[in-house]
Amino acid sequence: MMRIAIVDDDPIVCQSLATILSATGAAEVLWTAHDGKTAVEQYFTTPANHPDILLIDIQMPGTSGLDAARDILKKDPAARVLFLTTFADREYIAQAMTLGARGYLIKQDVSAVAPALQAVMAGQVVLGAEVLGKLTGNSANANGDDTQADEPSHPSQTVTAAHRHGSVPIDSDADRRALDAMDERSRSIAELVAQGFDNRDIAARLYLSEGTVRNRISTILDRLGLANRTQLAILWINTHR
Known part of the structure; x- marks a missing residue:
C-alpha cells in the first residue's frame, strides 16, 4: 500500500x-x-x-x-x-x-x-480537466479552432501524461529527442501551446497566419505520435521542467 x-x-x-x-x-x-x-x-x-x-x-x-x-x-x-x-x-x-x-x-x-x-x-503526471483547460485554452473553440477537441468535460476527470492511444510514457528519451529534433519555429509553437495560448494568440506572437499555426500543430502532433494538443502540452511541460 x-x-x-x-x-x-x-x-x-x-x-x-x-x-x-x-x-x-x-x-x-x-x-x-x-x-x-x-x-x-x-x-x-x-x-x-x-x-x-x-x-x-x-x-x-x-x-x-x-x-x-x-x-x-x-x-x-x-x-x-x-x-x-x-x-x-x-x-x-x-x-x-x-x-x-x-x-x-x-x-x-x-x-x-x-x-x-x-x-x-x-x-505518470496527472492533471485535472479544469487544469488542462487552462493549459490548452479550450475557449479557442469558440473562435473556430477545432484542434482542441477530444478533451475531458467533467471536472472530476483527469488525463495522465501517457499517450492516450498507447502506453509509451510521455517523458521518454525518445520524446525528448523528437522535440529537440524539431525546428526552432515548431518548438516555439509547442511551447506556446503548453502555456495555454490558442492558435490566434500563437499566430500573433510569431507573426504567422492562424492557418499556418494550425497546420504546424497538426504536423507536430503527427511527428510525435500524439492525438491532440493536450498531449503536446503535457509532453512539453514534462520534458522542460
Whole structure:
C-alpha cells in the first residue's frame, strides 16, 4: 500500500481525505500538516517520514504549498508532489509543474484523488480537466479552432501524461529527442501551446497566419505520435521542467 502525507490548512480536509483513503485501502496516511513550514519539517524529520506521495494545497498560512514543495524537491528531487487545491490559476499551475510536481488537481471530487495517486505511483503526471483547460485554452473553440477537441468535460476527470492511444510514457528519451529534433519555429509553437495560448494568440506572437499555426500543430502532433494538443502540452511541460 502506498504511503502518503496530506498538507492542507483545513483540518477537516486532511481528516476527510485520510479517512476515505485509509478506509478504501487506497493509501496509508503517514502524517498530516496544516502549513508549508510544518510539512517541510515533518518530511525531513526522519527518512521514514518520507511519503511515497505528498498531497499538498497551494495557499496556506505562512509557507505556501509551492514554497514547501520547492524546499522539499530541492533536498529530495525524487519526491512525488501532487497538488490538490481550489486554485486553477495558470500561473500557479505553471509554477507547480516547473517545480517538478507530479500532478495538479482541483478540489472537485474526492473520488478522483485515489486514481490520481495510483497514476502518480505508476510514474505518470496527472492533471485535472479544469487544469488542462487552462493549459490548452479550450475557449479557442469558440473562435473556430477545432484542434482542441477530444478533451475531458467533467471536472472530476483527469488525463495522465501517457499517450492516450498507447502506453509509451510521455517523458521518454525518445520524446525528448523528437522535440529537440524539431525546428526552432515548431518548438516555439509547442511551447506556446503548453502555456495555454490558442492558435490566434500563437499566430500573433510569431507573426504567422492562424492557418499556418494550425497546420504546424497538426504536423507536430503527427511527428510525435500524439492525438491532440493536450498531449503536446503535457509532453512539453514534462520534458522542460
